[in-house]
Amino acid sequence: MVTTAGTTAARIEAEARPRPTDAASLAAWRIAAQVVDPEIPVLTIEDLGVLRSVTVTDDAVAVTLTPTYSGCPAMDAMRDDVLEVLTSAGYENVAVRLVLSPAWTTDWMSEIGKAKLREYGIAAPTGHATARASGPAGPISLKMAVKCPRCSSLNTRELAHFGSTSCKSLYECRDCLEPFDYFKVL
Amino acid sequence: MSEHIEADAPAQTPEDIHGHVAVDVTTLDAELIEGASVATADVAEYALWLGDDALVLAQQLGAWISRAPELEEDVALGNVALDLIGHARSLLHYAGTASNRTEDDLAYWRTEPDFRSLHIVEQPNGDFAHTIARQFIVAHYLFELYSRLRASADATLAAIAAKAVKEVDYHRDHSTQWVLRLAQGTDESRRRMITAFSDLWPYVEEIFRDDPLIDRLEGIAVRPSSLLPAFDAAIAPVLAEAELDIPSGFVASGGGRTGKHSEHLAFLLAEMQVLTRAHPGASW
Numbered sequence: 001m002v003t004t005a006g007t008t009a010a011r012i013e014a015e016a017r018p019r020p021t022d023a024a025s026l027a028a029w030r031i032a033a034q035v036v037d038p039e040i041p042v043l044t045i046e047d048l049g050v051l052r053s054v055t056v057t058d059d060a061v062a063v064t065l066t067p068t069y070s071g072c073p074a075m076d077a078m079r080d081d082v083l084e085v086l087t088s089a090g091y092e093n094v095a096v097r098l099v100l101s102p103a104w105t106t107d108w109m110s111e112i113g114k115a116k117l118r119e120y121g122i123a124a125p126t127g128h129a130t131a132r133a134s135g136p137a138g139p140i141s142l143k144m145a146v147k148c149p150r151c152s153s154l155n156t157r158e159l160a161h162f163g164s165t166s167c168k169s170l171y172e173c174r175d176c177l178e179p180f181d182y183f184k185v186l
Numbered sequence: 187m188s189e190h191i192e193a194d195a196p197a198q199t200p201e202d203i204h205g206h207v208a209v210d211v212t213t214l215d216a217e218l219i220e221g222a223s224v225a226t227a228d229v230a231e232y233a234l235w236l237g238d239d240a241l242v243l244a245q246q247l248g249a250w251i252s253r254a255p256e257l258e259e260d261v262a263l264g265n266v267a268l269d270l271i272g273h274a275r276s277l278l279h280y281a282g283t284a285s286n287r288t289e290d291d292l293a294y295w296r297t298e299p300d301f302r303s304l305h306i307v308e309q310p311n312g313d314f315a316h317t318i319a320r321q322f323i324v325a326h327y328l329f330e331l332y333s334r335l336r337a338s339a340d341a342t343l344a345a346i347a348a349k350a351v352k353e354v355d356y357h358r359d360h361s362t363q364w365v366l367r368l369a370q371g372t373d374e375s376r377r378r379m380i381t382a383f384s385d386l387w388p389y390v391e392e393i394f395r396d397d398p399l400i401d402r403l404e405g406i407a408v409r410p411s412s413l414l415p416a417f418d419a420a421i422a423p424v425l426a427e428a429e430l431d432i433p434s435g436f437v438a439s440g441g442g443r444t445g446k447h448s449e450h451l452a453f454l455l456a457e458m459q460v461l462t463r464a465h466p467g468a469s470w
Binding site for chain 1: 258259261262264265266267268269270271272273275276341344345346348349350352353356359360363
């Protein structure tokens, strides 16, 4: 089933980072893609899959972003930062819009992004949102073990489902005894 | 991931990024949904129903921050409130397109009879068990609602629902864990959980009541009464495990969808709206 898995990964990658095909738009995409999440500054909006489109026309640049969570306050900062970085690069008439559809999922986080997240001390999402959504959620959700980003132990437990930001929950490692954030599957 | 980020991008510190962001707010297009059209009067009314439920509940939950039984719960209820604010913003923004009003106009400048929220969301926070019982009922209802609204013929409502359902799923799980924990905890926690369900159950019936508006929005809105079997099926195993009975007794009059509210809503709105009304047009 290697082919299937490979195809699925490629499909998710294309969905997560729909880079423009024309050179002018791609150049602007690369500049916008430098903007980082203000709460997790190791991740760019491209790593997250939050950058959805960049279109350069004769006299304007149109950018669309999608929020991670509906109420995520970091969205305003990311939107302002995209505007700032493109304006500084000399683009005029930059417009940044938020789109809700298709809904963002942690499946869109790049592998490089996940590695950077672990290095930063945050456990990356485990498993796929699609798997979570398809199973009929009973009263008790079954959770996959989360690996401690510090010592890689799987002997961890959830302290609180809702953590320091909407996208994270709080865990503790029972081996190295340190608490850590986990970027939960959405 | 492409290599260009490492190759082209100068390392940016958070200070670089947040040093001097000067943004003209008016250049930010507030449009939330790509290609979203203007809501018709009926769709706007329906969006107000759902948006007001989310807004009022978020305002209630915000009051727990710094007062919950433990720090983690401050954070949890704060996060749930934030998700709901997000849903309210999208829904009220869409509702406002029908009458050329912004989400803030609708949140801060309407008075009580113009709100369309259900009575259950305006019930007081009470003790922690009351808040959990209210969360349990509303989150299970919203999960069933948004699951189906994803298939709405209205693209904007479908997009908002597809986003919201994933978040509400976590709210449902959170309240379920607490219902089990309180009902099976100490005698005192169990007593409080039972009292809370008995106080809130009269407001469940209104959630699943069909209003004439629903007949006019076939294929767009979700018929509330159609959600009842799924709601019952979802809560039954939890209540069974918690050894809680569904309370019997009176059914509250309701009327939230037509602007008839209990006394609680006016106090809540007064607190929510006071700053904006004292300083119209202020921004920061």
